[in-house]
Amino acid sequence: MTVHGFASYPYGGQPAQIAIVGRGFSGLMMAIALLKSVSQPFQLRMFDPQPIISGGQALATARSTEILNSRARDLSVSTGEPKDFTRWLQANAHFREAVSAAIPGFGQIFVPKATFSDYVYQRFSEALAQRTDVSVQMSNEGISRIQRSDNGMFTLRLADGSEAVCDTVVLATGYGLKAPPPETNEHDGAGALPGSSGNAQHVVVMGNGLRAVDQVLQLRDGGFAGRITILSRRGFLPQPHTRMPADAVFPSQPMPSQLRHIVRFVRNACAEAEENGWSWQAAMNGLRKRARTLWASLPPSEKRQFNRHLRAIYDSHRNRLPADVHARLERELAGGLTQLKRGTTLRHVPGGLVVRWAGGSAEEQFAADKVIDCRCLSPDLKDPVIAELLSAGLATTDELGLGLAVNPAGELLTPRGRPAGLFAIGPLGLGSLPDIDLVPEIVTQAYAAATLVNAQLRPQLQAG
Structure with a gap:
């Protein structure tokens, strides 16, 4: 499907060919950045086996009641x-009428995921409408192979056997090239929606992050009145945002170099913020601004130690819930029908799971009528396309093997340098860039990548 037709090209010759693999939030954000940043005409092809354009895994299946965990002030897609x-929200009459006039500014509110998805798609459509020298083609074909020729061009082999030749390729697939597994397992009723429960009396929700909390509340909103167990290895649920905005506050002095001293430094910073009338959330917001430099400074051994012992705690404090949603979760847990249990899922079995409970070594079967897997994902490095890029030397993993090694602009790094024109935007680079799974960081990275693409394409334009 071609979304926009071409006008005449002012520079003559053939326009640049750019491919984005993925049409979730990272893909759409990259498209917006390219439309606003690349000065010469180009053809953009967006590949995704999913038949619809969506806001990505976090937004595509969102119900109107699901709330994003970032304030509106942090969600602009315009650098x-x-x-x-917030201006877009204020111009939306329906949304404006639904928001209390007592709220001190639209920038402080938390909005439904579906609302943000509408905003992203509208900004994409507007950016495209302003570029009469650009065409965008949506392809529902999956990608089976990416190769780079000696002249620097990339060839994409599609699932149907056809090929596309491109100057630039952007991987914007979230956590991998394959669609995420369905939210339900073999014990569910066929076709059951994530928020429904069928005839189940006991539902196990695997995971302890935002998706797990969303799922629990969806079940209750859908009328489920049975038992829910949140099953998590670490047991740290998301912490709350403050009701009023928490600006970034953090000590300006240099951070320690060793992990144990860094942890003590951060704890003291949170305590100091509380003593001075701010909040620990403000200190964590300040820490996020220094997280990337801090992560890069740690040796691999301490990065591994952080992932083993501190990652779950850090994630529960950075990925926070709106205060009202957190209060509802606390009421849910206090009511007794929803419990949080610490344990490691070993395998699925008919009628439930085999679990090793925290502090024990024995395996135990845990009965459940329905199991919903909401555990945090990690980049799928075993996908054949990714694996071939790694074996061909067009990409390498980060030093811990958590994802693809990238620089802040998303360029894929290799042991021999970086291949011009090949990018990975968003969560694929989580091992290199902390918080690159969050909206503000993805927006910044997309514009940085688009700026590089524009610079790399200019010599071709001059040569033509």
């Missing part, structure tokens, strides 16, 4: 215009 999303 240099941090209030773009």
